[in-house]
Amino acid sequence: MEMKSKTIRAIFITVMIWLPVQYGIVGIVGYYQSEPWPAFVFPGFKSVYVYNEGFEIEQAYIEVWTEQGEPPVRLLPQEFFPELPLSQVPGFMRTHFLTDETNRQFSNQAKRWLYQQAVQVTELDAALLDIVLEVNYYSHHPHGLERDSVTEKMRYTIKLIDQNEPQRTI
């Protein structure tokens, strides 16, 4: 029994040392790469979204264009990827679509899959996807918060590959 108590004490001491150490690792790895997993952390929700006297909120959209030159269908990411849980959609967008230019490489397989997804969601023969990131500015007014202005922070195009045209590789 005494030995067992000692083992349990050792477990507690190890855990009490490990928890802050792993938190430090999460911070360092998270800064340079992305948040490690599994880790004993909760979300920090650190951002404050403040600009001057108001708030700035980023909003991503996916615009689906057809080859006929019709106006695009503008969708929220959660509308384009309805199978994903909403809590994962912003992270999915950030990781795969809202990255810097060098990381926006999509394989033909991915472009075919995006085509399928676009067709499934819009029921249109999609040709292009525009990934758009806008910044909305809100400020205080006598009757509550109001959106002052919107600016486009990022826009780029992904040329989709039709399932029936495997030779098209752009």
Next chain:
Amino acid sequence: MSLSERFNRWIFESWSVSAEGLGLLRIISALFILFFLIPGYGTSHFNFLADLPPDFYAPPPGPMMLFESFPSAAIFQWVHTILLFSLFAMLLGYRTKLTSILTGVSILILQGIIFSVGKVNHEILVAVVPVVMAFSNWGAAFSIDSVRRGHNRQTENWPLTLLALFIGFMMFTAGFPKILGGWLDPTTQATQGHLLNQFFVRERQAMLAEFMVQFDSVLFWELLDWITVLFEIGFLAAVFSPKWFRRFVAFAVLFHFSTMMTLNIAFLPNFLAYAVFLNWDGIYQSNLRLYRRLTGKRGERSKKRSALLLSAVVGLLFFLLNRLSSMDLVLRESDLTLHEVVFLFFALFVVMWIGIKKCA
């Protein structure tokens, strides 16, 4: 009292639960996981992930980096099946320690795959609870193990202290970055900013969200920023006093309830961990008294039967709630689910009821 003695007392004497209390906790926890906390959204979600091209496989730094793409749908089904079998065994108390650990590990594997889309959700407590509680001998009563020859009825209290330590530390990790991020700066109203972000970007617009978006009081929002940070940081200190820890858990319920009402985030997985710190001996005794009053039976068998009846009623209620929730009859425009709302209202009711009882 020496520091070593105080350390020992904290580990071994902070919490005390009987075999019957732990038995009830095990059954209710298994049912809760089974109906509401299994990672993922079923076959269609697993098939979606299995079909994703390797481009979209972005595992978080860690063991999932050993793989290069999402596994096939068959692997998902295998892990899911192992999880269901181990969870059922845990529910019935069959080889409870082993199956509780297996439950936790299967949950971790499923979570790991699901989080490899490029976003980690902080739901690790769903796996931690069965693994840690496996060492409490929560299969000592109301279980198949308890009727096997030579079974051990002695329970362990230290896993509750360990779980409290995990919760307290994890809460601290939620509060600390907020200080660095500027939440305590009186010129920033961070909570209000997050509300706007959830409301406009993620379209979380149910419950009181719309009302709160228009509620533009700097003092109110700044106060919320400070309360949030103090509460999350303070949770770690509360770990060393069971009385204070229970108060913080009660406050956590109020916190999550208000978060659900405004930001439409329920954080249901945490409630599995919070529920461990309910007075399970008291629940067992109250249920036994009620059973004996209703049936007039006083014998030794009434102990088991009362617990089994309660488990059956809870199982049935969870099943009905699960079915109702999956029908999407209400909250259609929200990613909040009916069962999340029901559980958070119920938790709020429990906390208020305990509070009123303590004050009376």
